[in-house]
Amino acid sequence: MNHFIFSHISNIITDEDEGPEYLEGRTAYKLHRVRERNHQVIKKAKLRFLKRNNGQLFCEACNFDFTKLFVERGTDFIEVHHKRLVSYMKEGEKTKVEDISMPLVI
Numbered sequence: 506m507n508h509f510i511f512s513h514i515s516n517i518i519t520d521e522d523e524g525p526e527y528l529e530g531r532t533a534y535k536l537h538r539v540r541e542r543n544h545q546v547i548k549k550a551k552l553r554f555l556k557r558n559n560g561q562l563f564c565e566a567c568n569f570d571f572t573k574l575f576v577e578r579g580t581d582f583i584e585v586h587h588k589r590l591v592s593y594m595k596e597g598e599k600t601k602v603e604d605i606s607m608p609l610v611i
Contacts, residue, residue: 540591543600547585550605565607583607 554562562583563570571579588604 540594542587542591546600546602546605550585550602551581551583551607553602554607562607 551562561570561572562581564583571582573579575582585605586608587600588606589600594600
């Protein structure tokens with residue numbers, strides 16, 4: 506796809522379009538706060554869901570199953586969500602496997 510796009514764009518670009526060089530690659534440091542998630546609860550929630558649904562992961566809202574569309578690449582793929590937003594949790598709060606849902610997010 507990129508080859509197609511760039512081969513067609515190169516016909517449009519003229520020598521006039523080539524101008525000065527631009528400085529890039531500056532090292533920058535950023536400080537930000539993140540909420541850490543425990544990946545073990547996600548793994549266990551997926552296993553629990555698989556056991557309850559004959560080994561299939563699918564969206565609980567619309568029943569979309571990635572394996573039906575993407576075959577092997579869709580196996581065991583789903584985005585999970587906390588029913589209570591992690592951003593609202595205080596440090597030290599705990600999540601149970603039952604607090605995780607399997608909605609489709611694209």
